[in-house]
Amino acid sequence: MDIDEIIKALSNPVRREILVWLKDPVTNFPEQEHALELGVCAGKINQRSGLSQSTISSHLAVLQRVGLISSHRMGQWAFFKRNEEAIQAFLDEMNKQL
Numbered sequence: 001m002d003i004d005e006i007i008k009a010l011s012n013p014v015r016r017e018i019l020v021w022l023k024d025p026v027t028n029f030p031e032q033e034h035a036l037e038l039g040v041c042a043g044k045i046n047q048r049s050g051l052s053q054s055t056i057s058s059h060l061a062v063l064q065r066v067g068l069i070s071s072h073r074m075g076q077w078a079f080f081k082r083n084e085e086a087i088q089a090f091l092d093e094m095n096k097q098l
Helices: 003-010 013-023 042-049 053-065 084-097
Strands: 069-074 077-082
Touching: 003 013, 003 053, 003 084, 013 042, 013 053, 013 069, 013 077, 042 053, 042 077, 053 069, 053 077
Parallel strands: none
Antiparallel strands: 069 077
């Protein structure tokens, strides 16, 4: 786990907002047709954000690269969910350091 890279990833408010949305997908993405156990479809995250598809894809890639989210592909769709173990490990490490 690279703490500095995670902190950089979390320095962007859109990325933090995505993590908040993914924390409660039932409330934040009730219109998703696919089972939320798969994760949230990238298109739904894009719609909710109001940003361009390429911008959201970039944010999702950063969050995935640092391990805070995971993805699952099903056909043409990509689904994203929080990596709760990695988030908790990061929080525990920050608690130890600070």
